[in-house]
Amino acid sequence: MEVVFPSPQQIMRRAMLHHKGFLMGLSVIIVVTLLTILAPVLATHDPYAQDLGQRLIPPVWQEKGTWDHPLGTDNLGRDYLSRLIYGSRVSLLIGLSVMLIAGLIGTTLGLLAGYFGGKMDMFVSFLVTVRLALPAVLVAVAVVSLIGGSTRIVILVLGLLVWDRFAVVVRASTQQIRPLEYVAAAKSAGCSTFRILAQEMLPNLMNNLIVVATLEVARAILLEAALSFLGMGVQPPTPSWGLMISEGKEFMLFYPYLITIPGVALFLLLLGFNLLGDGIRDVTAPEGR
Amino acid sequence: MIVYTLKRLALALVVAVIVSLVSFMLIRVSGDPAIALAGEASSAEQIQHIREQYGFDRPLLVQYLDWSWRALQGDFGESPYFRLPVSQIMGDRIGVTMTLGGCSLAFAVLLSLPLGILAAVHPNTWVDRLALAIAVLGQAMPSFWFGLIMIIFFSVTLRWLPVSGTGSWRHFVMPTIALGYYATPAFMRLIRSGMIEVLSSDYIRTARAKGLRWPKILFKHALRNAIIPVVSLAAVQFGFMLGGSIIIESVFALHGIGYLAWESIGRSDLPVVQAIVLMLSLIYVVLTLLSDILNAVLDPRIRVK
Amino acid sequence: MGLILEVEGLHVDLPLPAGRLQAVRNVGFEVSQGETLSLVGESGCGKSLTALALMDLLPPRAIRRAGKLVFEGRELSGAAEDAMAQLRGDRMAMIFQEPMTSLNPCYTIGNQLVEAYLQHRRASEREARERAVFLLETVGITAAGSRLKQFPHQLSGGLRQRIMIAMGLMCGPSLIIADEPTTALDVTIQAQILALLADLQREFRMGLILITHDLGVVARVAHRLCVMYCGQVVETGTTKEVFARPLHPYTQGLLRCIPVPGRVEPGSELGSIPGLVPTPIGVLKGCTFRNRCPKGRPECAVENPHLREIGPNRALRCLDALAAAA
Numbered sequence: 001m002e003v004v005f006p007s008p009q010q011i012m013r014r015a016m017l018h019h020k021g022f023l024m025g026l027s028v029i030i031v032v033t034l035l036t037i038l039a040p041v042l043a044t045h046d047p048y049a050q051d052l053g054q055r056l057i058p059p060v061w062q063e064k065g066t067w068d069h070p071l072g073t074d075n076l077g078r079d080y081l082s083r084l085i086y087g088s089r090v091s092l093l094i095g096l097s098v099m100l101i102a103g104l105i106g107t108t109l110g111l112l113a114g115y116f117g118g119k120m121d122m123f124v125s126f127l128v129t130v131r132l133a134l135p136a137v138l139v140a141v142a143v144v145s146l147i148g149g150s151t152r153i154v155i156l157v158l159g160l161l162v163w164d165r166f167a168v169v170v171r172a173s174t175q176q177i178r179p180l181e182y183v184a185a186a187k188s189a190g191c192s193t194f195r196i197l198a199q200e201m202l203p204n205l206m207n208n209l210i211v212v213a214t215l216e217v218a219r220a221i222l223l224e225a226a227l228s229f230l231g232m233g234v235q236p237p238t239p240s241w242g243l244m245i246s247e248g249k250e251f252m253l254f255y256p257y258l259i260t261i262p263g264v265a266l267f268l269l270l271l272g273f274n275l276l277g278d279g280i281r282d283v284t285a286p287e288g289r
Numbered sequence: 290m291i292v293y294t295l296k297r298l299a300l301a302l303v304v305a306v307i308v309s310l311v312s313f314m315l316i317r318v319s320g321d322p323a324i325a326l327a328g329e330a331s332s333a334e335q336i337q338h339i340r341e342q343y344g345f346d347r348p349l350l351v352q353y354l355d356w357s358w359r360a361l362q363g364d365f366g367e368s369p370y371f372r373l374p375v376s377q378i379m380g381d382r383i384g385v386t387m388t389l390g391g392c393s394l395a396f397a398v399l400l401s402l403p404l405g406i407l408a409a410v411h412p413n414t415w416v417d418r419l420a421l422a423i424a425v426l427g428q429a430m431p432s433f434w435f436g437l438i439m440i441i442f443f444s445v446t447l448r449w450l451p452v453s454g455t456g457s458w459r460h461f462v463m464p465t466i467a468l469g470y471y472a473t474p475a476f477m478r479l480i481r482s483g484m485i486e487v488l489s490s491d492y493i494r495t496a497r498a499k500g501l502r503w504p505k506i507l508f509k510h511a512l513r514n515a516i517i518p519v520v521s522l523a524a525v526q527f528g529f530m531l532g533g534s535i536i537i538e539s540v541f542a543l544h545g546i547g548y549l550a551w552e553s554i555g556r557s558d559l560p561v562v563q564a565i566v567l568m569l570s571l572i573y574v575v576l577t578l579l580s581d582i583l584n585a586v587l588d589p590r591i592r593v594k
Numbered sequence: 595m596g597l598i599l600e601v602e603g604l605h606v607d608l609p610l611p612a613g614r615l616q617a618v619r620n621v622g623f624e625v626s627q628g629e630t631l632s633l634v635g636e637s638g639c640g641k642s643l644t645a646l647a648l649m650d651l652l653p654p655r656a657i658r659r660a661g662k663l664v665f666e667g668r669e670l671s672g673a674a675e676d677a678m679a680q681l682r683g684d685r686m687a688m689i690f691q692e693p694m695t696s697l698n699p700c701y702t703i704g705n706q707l708v709e710a711y712l713q714h715r716r717a718s719e720r721e722a723r724e725r726a727v728f729l730l731e732t733v734g735i736t737a738a739g740s741r742l743k744q745f746p747h748q749l750s751g752g753l754r755q756r757i758m759i760a761m762g763l764m765c766g767p768s769l770i771i772a773d774e775p776t777t778a779l780d781v782t783i784q785a786q787i788l789a790l791l792a793d794l795q796r797e798f799r800m801g802l803i804l805i806t807h808d809l810g811v812v813a814r815v816a817h818r819l820c821v822m823y824c825g826q827v828v829e830t831g832t833t834k835e836v837f838a839r840p841l842h843p844y845t846q847g848l849l850r851c852i853p854v855p856g857r858v859e860p861g862s863e864l865g866s867i868p869g870l871v872p873t874p875i876g877v878l879k880g881c882t883f884r885n886r887c888p889k890g891r892p893e894c895a896v897e898n899p900h901l902r903e904i905g906p907n908r909a910l911r912c913l914d915a916l917a918a919a920a
Binding site for chain 3: 513
Binding site: 021129130132133134135136137138139141142143145146188198218224225226229230231232242249252253256259260263266267268270273274275289 | 300303304307308312315316325346425426428429431432433434437438440441445525528529531533534536539547550551554555557560562565566569570571573574578
């Protein structure tokens with residue numbers, strides 16, 4: 001009759017190791033992170049160095065490709081592999097920074113709304129409604145073009161625009177936790193509101209928060225790429241994948257690799273974050289798929 | 290129902306006012322609009338002239354009230370680039386964007402509805418995995434890149450579809466797929482999880498205990514309940530699609546509102562940019578208002594109170 | 595009295611990550627026309643799954659096996675979904691524990707009642723409505739005609755349960771299965787619903803299977819009862835006999851837990867059964883009640899006790915009690 005049940009941690013670890021999507025996503029992100037760290041070592045060329053004599057050399061698997069430029073060169077003769085490797089820095093930097101800013105704003109608003117309810121809740125819900133009503137890409141493009149594009153501006157503008165999902169998710173989970181006993185216990189023990197929010201609520205929101213954060217990194221990277229593609233994001237000659245697609249667009253009919261290569265890289269990175277986020281959600285809260 | 294509608298309407302109005310304030314302020318806080326309009330190279334006199342011509346020297350509140358009062362009457366000023374009323378320019382372009390948005394929404398719903406239902410009815414089968422794969426790929430696919438790849442494949446290699454323009458329905462095929470596919474994952478997940486939840490509910494068991502057959506259980510009892518959140522999502526997604534049209538329209542050179550916005554931002558045509566931001570926001574507000582009312586019609590728990 | 599339902603060797607398994615949960619094990623019983631049989635036990639003893647298994651309404655992952663499942667002379671253990679659907683709602687009906695969630699919130703009461711009738715009878719919408727009004731009046735709902743237009747959320751729990759009962763009666767079934775029909779209701783409403791069920795059962799001469807954890811309910815309406823523990827029937831008999839002379843230590847324990855005027859002294863303490871119900875996963879050896887049993891013997895850990903007939907309509911699954919009787 002004795003049955004030994006595995007502990008929740010064991011179940012979770014086992015589920016993670018058996019979750020194909022989670023493992024795939026994690027591997028992609030580890031690879032890209034290594035690329036960004038090791039960029040100076042891995043890149044064979046200076047990503048900014050133009051060589052007009054070496055323009056539009058196709059990648060090595062095509063006719064006329066050379067091992068000197070494994071992924072070919074762009075229309076200014078810059079080594080495409082090196083630009084791709086350095087481009088991962090831009091994507092990760094913007095994705096993570098935007099997530100942090102948006103996460104800070106959204107989590108704070110969500111916590112306040114969920115914990116205090118009433119007028120505060122109405123106010124935050126109102127803010128979220130207004131934010132959702134504004135077309136994010138359009139507003140970002142307009143503001144960036146007026147202020148002038150740079151990595152810092154893009155991070156700031158996007159961070160101020162994409163906090164909505166954090167707010168919505170944190171608000172909902174806070175509302176679920178608030179009526180629970182341990183919160184009342186902390187309150188009756190005389191803990192300050194800030195302490196209750198920071199020490200009792202936040203750690204219990206972590207699972208949900210990690211899921212949103214992971215998915216939001218993907219959204220931020222996608223938005224950055226879209227802005228740069230429209231020419232209103234990161235400015236040339238910075239190697240951003242969105243910008244590379246935009247620059248390659250003119251030549252794509254004869255040199256399709258110019259857009260397929262950065263596009264596939266972008267797609268894989270986004271896929272990685274999405275798979276990781278979905279995987280964590282599947283494992284921590286299987287009902288929320 | 291009437292009280293509910295009125296309350297919802299009041300909220301929508303407040304949001305609309307704030308949204309108009311934001312789209313107005315957006316231009317003012319991002320720099321001096323007079324310089325942007327006149328161009329970086331113009332002289333101080335020219336800038337001052339513009340400033341007076343457009344009334345930028347008045348207090349902000351007066352400017353806002355003036356602008357919003359005119360906007361309310363459909364007057365968004367004149368575009369310095371086109372030398373035409375903004376409302377007229379937008380009127381010429383909105384049809385294309387609405388067509389694109391409507392087609393994309395239809396594409397997303399028609400793709401995700403059957404797949405989502407099938408995935409919910411047969412969880413962990415090949416249908417479920419296919420639905421999941423479509424959803425995951427759709428989330429990760431940058432729509433502008435997807436559009437370019439389609440152009441290379443369908444227009445250049447196969448020569449099936451025109452690269453760009455708005456001449457016929459064939460011009461809308463690729464933009465619709467590119468924009469619609471981006472919205473598909475959200476629909477698919479919502480329909481699937483909604484159906485799974487509803488199918489395990491007590492009233493579905495009651496329906497089975499009555500001896501009802503699966504088609505009736507599925508379409509009468511389950512879908513009606515699962516579709517309610519989908520209506521809200523459709524409104525939200527349609528709003529997002531109109532906003533996202535700026536990317537797709539610039540890829541396919543579709544001369545709609547999004548393309549106009551992109552061009553106008555490039556040439557600092559501020560009255561047009563402002564008007565488009567406001568209009569897209571207002572469309573979103575109206576859409577969510579309509580979806581809430583439609584929800585009340587679909588869900589008697591909201592309606593009968 | 596004709597037999598309506600005969601069950602033998604009914605098993606329900608639930609595959610879980612930790613192993614196969616044997617939720618219902620080798621359960622058997624009979625129900626005759628006009629008879630009320632009660633399945634009694636703590637929550638988790640498998641009584642609800644037994645009920646769902648009879649109607650083939652188990653959750654998809656549950657696996658049902660039955661040695662014999664004869665309803666109105668037809669063997670149903672291998673019946674196709676279509677054949678079962680024909681019987682459900684027509685010949686056998688079920689009333690669930692949660693009246694709050696058992697009605698579809700999107701449709702009116704009338705719609706859901708009429709639907710039950712039209713599924714099985716060739717009738718016009720109007721005839722079905724008349725039938726619905728008649729049955730709503732039968733289950734004691736006033737202003738039945740106007741109730742048809744109402745939505746479930748506009749009605750109280752007691753009213754909803756009456757509507758669920760009316761819905762079950764729409765086609766005049768020969769067997770009604772009521773799964774904890776009063777648990778979710780207020781105490782005062784509970785008595786009304788129970789009385790209603792008993793009246794209807796007499797009036798329409800149906801078989802009634804009443805599933806409950808409440809022995810007070812059993813005493814009032816059941817003719818016979820099966821006490822279930824950990825997926826098995828441990829004692830059966832007529833209500834009168836079992837209440838007067840409980841033989842299984844578990845039944846004795848359960849009966850000590852309810853106050854009966856005359857038997858329990860005022861001011862004295864009510865009984866309780868110490869310990870927890872074991873989870874029936876893996877190979878089960880010995881009596882599942884032995885850890886909580888006051889009369890456990892060494893052989894209880896080794897030998898699986900069988901359900902032994904010890905008289906007409908009386909059976910028992912306990913080594914100690916059987917030894918004492920012998």
